[in-house]
Every structure is written in C-alpha cells, then in structure tokens.
Amino acid sequence: MSAAESSMGAVDLRIVRELTGDARIGHAELGRRVSLSRPAVAERVRRLEELGVITGYGAHVDLGRLALGLQARVSPRPRQRTAKGAGRLRERLLAMGHVLSCVHVTGENCYELAIAVRDAAHLEQVIEQLSELGDATTAVVLSETVTSRDVDVTAWTSSPRA
Template identity: 80%
Template sequence: MLPVKSSLDALDLQIVRELTRDARISHAELGRRVNLSRPAVAERVRRLEETDVITGYAAHVDLARLGLPLQARVQLRPRHRSRKGVTRLRESLLAMKYVLSCVHVTGENCYELAIAVRDAAHLEQVIEQLAELGDTTTSVVLSQPVHPRDVDVTAWT
C-alpha cells in the first residue's frame, strides 16, 4: 500500500510529526497541538494506521540500563549468498539476542548489523560468532548525535 503520500494533508503530517516525537500522547493533547477535536484526531490516526502510514508504536529503551552499554556496527559479507543461505543467515541473526537490527545494503559488504553488548570481552565473543557467518568489519559506536526520533520525517514530503 505505497501511494498514500498524495492523500496526506498538512494536518496528517503534523499528527505524524507529533506521534513520532511522543507516541503515548493522548488524542486530546494531540488535538490541542494540531488544533483539532479529539474525535477528529482519533479518526485521522485510525486512517493513518489503516493505510499503513503509521505501522506501529514502540518503547524506546536505554540499552545501558539493561546491561548493554556498548554498541557497535558490524559489516558482514556472508560466505553463502543463495536464497537458502540468506534464510539461514536471518535465522542465525534472530537467534543472537544482541543483534538489534540488520539491513541488506549495496557495496562490498552485504549486511550491516547494529549490536549491543555488555563490554569489550562480550563484543569479542559476538564478533567471533558473526565471523562464523562470514567476513566482518566492526566499528564501536561512540555516540549518537542524531537519533531517529529526533528527525522530522514529515520534512521529507
């Protein structure tokens, strides 16, 4: 259901912007911020959900408070690039609970992973496990000056 952009108006975009900043905002407060009644906002949010503009809501978690203060990005070039190999790779990565995300990219390396670990020794163990899947290049995250929720997604339209 891709071509929804043309049916979005300025109010829809304001609603999306507010919800990306705070998904727990009440419909009443959201209505105040975008100058609509609570029922009108509720209807627009429902429509944005039904058209898959809004695909879900999530909690933002402080990984350090969960005992995973060290984050890294790992570029992975798998040894097996067949469809079956990709399926096995996905299953292996899902089984590794410290893998936060994986994207398939162009370029020399096929996949980029975000991982969170306890410390440098744990990072070493994770890299050794990932090396069983293919060649890796690892970068430690020093900081995150721009977080996805800081970006105004409505500015792209």
C-alpha cells in the same frame, strides 16, 4: 508517489511527527497540538494506521540501563549470498539476541548490523559468533548524533496538502 503519500496532508504529517516524538500522547493533547478535535484526530490516526503509515507503537529503551552499554556496527560478508543464505542469516541473527537491526545494503559487505553488548569482551564473543558466517568489519559506536525520533517527517515532503 504511493497512495498513502498522495492522501496525506500537512495535518497528517504533523500528527505523524508528534507521534514519532511521543507515541503515548493522548488524542486530546495531540488534537490540541495540531488544531483538531479529539474525535477528528482519532479518525486521522486510525486512517494513518489503516494506510500503513503508522505501523506500530513502541518503547524507547536505554540499553545502558539493561547492561548493554556498548554498541557496535558490524558489516558481515557472508559466504552464501543467496536468498536461501539470507534466510539462514536472519534466523541466526535473531537467535543471537544481541542484534538490534540488520539491513541489506549495496557494496561488498551486503549487510549492516547494529548490535548491543555488555563490554569489549562480550563484543569479542559476538564477533566470533558472526565470523562463522564469513568475514566482517566492526566499528564501535562512540555516540548517537541523530535518532529516528529526532527526524522531522514534515521535512520529507516538498508540498504537503492540508
């Protein structure tokens, strides 16, 4: 158990859950939802930020409205499987601009990319760019069943403290 986990209680987890659902919520409303005063909830949020539990705030973007309505998952098998090769892969993926995320995974593919493109022709272009790195398997996303903001973080702990 990490230091952050050991110092978090049920109220902290409820705060994280509320902020995960709506990061723009004000401290007064957040306090009302978790039964704390505005100053008390502001102090808890500040502490969660200092502990690194809350690492930032952001906007949820509708990629379709940005003309990036087609998403895919690509699993490349890079030719170079070294730390140096991973650094080059990261630089290359960031330069492409269509990669939403990249995680290093176990198995023969090594990486799992989430990408967003305009249409099938655009997907083909991006796959061709990625093929310069090595072989790849691609799957088109039909729909998103669960998003990170749907997850109830209070369910992640077995016995939260107050």
